[in-house]
Amino acid sequence: MPFEPGAPVAKGIIPLCVPEIRGNEWKYIKECLDTNWVSSVGPFVDRFEKGLADYAGAKYAIATVNGTAALHIALLVAGVKPDDEVLVSALTFIAPANAIRYVGAWPVFIDAEPDYWQMDPQKAVDFLKQECRWVNDELRNKATKRRVKAILPVHILGHPVDMDPILGVAQKYNLVVIEDATESLGAKYKGRMVGHLGDIACFSFNGNKIITTGGGGMIVTDNEAWAQKAKYLTTQAKDEPVEYIHNEIGYNYRLTNLQAAMGCAQLEQLGDYITAKRRIAATYSEQLTNIDGIKPVTEAHWASGIFWLYTILVEESKYGKNSRELMRYLGKLGIQARPLWQPINTSPAHRGCMEYQVKVALELNQKALSLPSSVGLMPGEQQRVIDAISKPH
Numbered sequence: 582m583p584f585e586p587g588a589p590v591a592k593g594i595i596p597l598c599v600p601e602i603r604g605n606e607w608k609y610i611k612e613c614l615d616t617n618w619v620s621s622v623g624p625f626v627d628r629f630e631k632g633l634a635d636y637a638g639a640k641y642a643i644a645t646v647n648g649t650a651a652l653h654i655a656l657l658v659a660g661v662k663p664d665d666e667v668l669v670s671a672l673t674f675i676a677p678a679n680a681i682r683y684v685g686a687w688p689v690f691i692d693a694e695p696d697y698w699q700m701d702p703q704k705a706v707d708f709l710k711q712e713c714r715w716v717n718d719e720l721r722n723k724a725t726k727r728r729v730k731a732i733l734p735v736h737i738l739g740h741p742v743d744m745d746p747i748l749g750v751a752q753k754y755n756l757v758v759i760e761d762a763t764e765s766l767g768a769k770y771k772g773r774m775v776g777h778l779g780d781i782a783c784f785s786f787n788g789n790k791i792i793t794t795g796g797g798g799m800i801v802t803d804n805e806a807w808a809q810k811a812k813y814l815t816t817q818a819k820d821e822p823v824e825y826i827h828n829e830i831g832y833n834y835r836l837t838n839l840q841a842a843m844g845c846a847q848l849e850q851l852g853d854y855i856t857a858k859r860r861i862a863a864t865y866s867e868q869l870t871n872i873d874g875i876k877p878v879t880e881a882h883w884a885s886g887i888f889w890l891y892t893i894l895v896e897e898s899k900y901g902k903n904s905r906e907l908m909r910y911l912g913k914l915g916i917q918a919r920p921l922w923q924p925i926n927t928s929p930a931h932r933g934c935m936e937y938q939v940k941v942a943l944e945l946n947q948k949a950l951s952l953p954s955s956v957g958l959m960p961g962e963q964q965r966v967i968d969a970i971s972k973p974h
């Protein structure tokens with residue numbers, strides 16, 4: 582499957598985004614095997630949680646089997662109930678919308694803004710102010726009558742959402758802010774770490790993310806009660822471990838010590854990986870900027886992105902090919918590229934859910950193409966990509 586993100590690729594192929602394993606991964610995993618600490622408790626789980634909490638500047642971190650599970654639990658501990666509504670980015674991988682449905686709540690899809698392609702904060706604010714009403718200390722959607730409980734902005738592609746308007750309106754209406762920071766570990770918003778801007782946040786360590794544990798996730802928060810509840814729910818809601826007493830429905834969502842060992846080794850290298858991603862992005866931006874019909878991704882002056890997947894917009898009328906034609910052309914040259922996600926308001930999986938003025942996300946979906954962005958992308962490989970886009974046949 583040459584186009585599976587994070588999967589090994591054949592020789593000569595330039596992959597979209599694959600892991601970089603060059604640190605203490607072998608050493609730490611061997612330590613697990615040598616000591617028999619391989620399962621869902623162990624010193625590396627604690628160390629990875631502490632390391633991630635410190636990195637994000639949060640008080641607590643809870644390791645999970647993947648980022649989707651982290652989102653599921655974050656929604657539960659934040660008090661999102663069946664039939665509540667949660668505002669979420671329309672232009673994102675589908676996992677956060679699915680997690681909202683896991684808890685029986687409903688996504689309301691908010692458009693992307695045209696500059697950095699993140700959730701449009703103004704549209705989120707407008708929706709809450711114009712389409713909702715304050716009734717008995719709760720915000721209710723005028724059309725559906727449902728309670729609006731949370732906002733779930735997704736920092737896509739390694740760039741932060743413009744959070745201040747979102748945090749302001751959330752405070753005004755007493756809404757919880759759950760950050761999906763799965764694609765943006767290490768990115769900063771106005772000097773502050775993504776994942777420590779709202780009430781609770783989630784990371785992913787899937788194979789294509791900036792650091793990986795094969796599969797894995799993390800919840801971070803400063804809220805002690807939520808952190809305790811998250812740990813409880815992710816460990817089968819075990820109240821009495823010897824007699825198997827469970828007072829609630831729990832989940833088997835903990836990360837294993839083996840995976841956490843890899844996570845610890847990867848986390849040690851995160852600074853270097855971000856430097857590499859930013860260097861790769863700077864080279865693409867410099868060399869692709871003057872090609873007619875190609876618009877590289879931009880970074881806001883208030884942001885420091887990690888350029889998880891470097892992405893361009895392809896204007897067919899000027900470039901002569903559309904984004905999918907360019908993707909196929911690159912594919913023939915052994916270069917993996919990928920469009921952005923189908924905006925979720927148009928996904929059959931979320932048919933019937935509410936959307937608010939989604940237009941920009943649809944256009945971005947048509948035009949966007951993500952280019953090879955692995956931390957280990959070699960200069961010669963990147964030049965091949967640039968040359969192929971500069972001189973298409």
Ligand SMILES: Cc1ncc(COP(=O)(O)O)c(C=O)c1O
Pocket residue numbers: 647648649650673674676677735761763764784785786787796797798
């Ligand atoms: C925006 C976003 N949210 C959530 C996830 C889910 O993470 P995981 O694959 O670890 O479940 C991903 C990616 O995988 C993602 O890109």
